[in-house]
Amino acid sequence: MAAAGSTAQLFRAYVRPAHRRQGLARKLVKRACAHVASTPGYTRLYLHTDGRVEGAELFWRSVAVPIHDDRDGDPSRFRTVHFEVPL
Template structure:
C-alpha cells in the first residue's frame, strides 16, 4: 500500500520526518494491537474490557477485511507507534445517550476508533495526521454522511485534541448517561461529531 504522501508533508513540519503514516497491512496487526492494549491499560486505568475493546483482539475482521473500514498506522524504524481506525458503525442507544444517537443516520455513519500514539512519540502531529488519513478515507466513501467518535477524558490531551476537530455532543463527566447498564464502570466518556472533508 502506498504512503499517504500529504501526511508526510504535514508531519515533517512538526519534526516527525522519520515517521511513515499509511494504511495498515496484515504484518502490522501484532504491533498495532500492542499499541492499543498498552494504551487502554496505561491511559484508561481499567485495562482491556472485552465488552468495549473486542475489536483490538480481532483487528483483521474489524478493520482490514471490510471494504468500508480501515486501520492506519504511524511507523518509525519499522515499528508501529500510532494507530487510528475507521469502522462503519452507527452509535446506538443504549449504551450511548439519545442526545448522541439522534445526530447520526443508521448505516451511514463512520466511527473513529483507537486513535492512539505511544507516549514517547506524542506531540509530533502523528495523531492529527492519522485522523486526517481516516477522514480522507471516509470522504472517499459515498456511504458515509457522518463521523462519530468518543474519547475517554482521562487520556492526556484527548478532549482538547478532539474539541479542535469537532463538536461535543455529550460529556459524561457533567451529564448522566442513563443508557449505561454498568454505572459502576469507570467511564469519563465525551462524545463528538466530526465533519467529513468533502
C-alpha cells in the same frame, strides 16, 4: 440525525507518548476523514473518548465538535465525551 448506517466510527486512535506533539494524530485523523468522505454512504465520522485520558479530550476538541458529554461527576464511572469530526 443521520441513520446509523451513514455514520462511520473511529476507534482506538493512539500515538505513543514518545511520538506525540509531532502531528501524527492529526495526520491519522485527516486520513481517516478522507477515507470516510470518499466512501459512498457515509455522511459523518463519530468517536468518543474517556475524558480522564491525559490530553485526549483536549486533542479531540481541536479537531472535532463535541456532541454529548456523559460525565456526571461520579469518579467511578466512565467520563465519556462524544464527538463528530467534520468531513
